[in-house]
Amino acid sequence: MWIYEKKLQVPVNIKRRDLKMANAIFTQFGGPNGELAAALRYLSQRVNMPTSKSKGLLNDIGTEELAHVEVIQAIIYQLTKDATPQEFIDAGLQGYYGIWDGGIFPSSPLGEPFTTAYINNVGDPIANIYENLAAEEKARATYEQLLNLTNDPDIIKPLSFLRQREIIHFQRFGELLDDLQLHKQMKTQFRVPKIYFETDSL
């Protein structure tokens, strides 16, 4: 089970409302490379991983991703708190206001509802880890795009932290890939598993 701890992983204390930036940041809540997708991806995949290391790493990174969902919610909440209908109009977000008002709905900045079509979980653990390596890189790139959209240090600090976590997760997944390839008694060919095709598909 999980137990909630009443603290953010990283402080979020935003002083200035910014609805346009909040809207952009929605991609890391309910968007294709967002934290919610990451959490569900890893916590789904962990169940049929073959080794204790792989079960543990997916469990623990999946759990950290839930903490990142909360940080993103905190950023969006504080960027939009007490906004008036006129402020939604000024930000071009009257459509959002009309549907959700101040509710922070798991969706992309384009209003697309979150979907598990963003993730996958197949029986082959190595295929899953490759997906995760790509996902971490896409999430890192997304944070860099978001950082290009603001000068507010109160937003930059937590977004930079989250960007760095993507790099660490990528590193750990790379190590896990090595380990799983050894586990399959395959030659370790990091990120180019040629032997896989030679033995499995012929």
Added chain:
Amino acid sequence: MDQMLSRQDLMRKIQELSFCAVELNLFLDTHPSDAQALQDYSYVLKELQQLKQNYNQKYGPLLGFGEAYVSGNYWKWVAEDEKWPWEGDMVF
């Protein structure tokens, strides 16, 4: 010394050490016999437990369910004058 910290500074120290714990935890998941990491984790855990105990005693529970203790005649977990983490720092 931790007894002298403000609530916000105590929370910051807990956040910093919790981060070390998460980072070492993930590292140990793929390097389970790394002696230095095991030693660092033990050190962080000891410091963190002390800080969390101080925080719990002064400001109320950090963890819910079976971990939240009861004191007085009110369930402090939902005290109305307390902020929740996503609302920003608990003290301004």
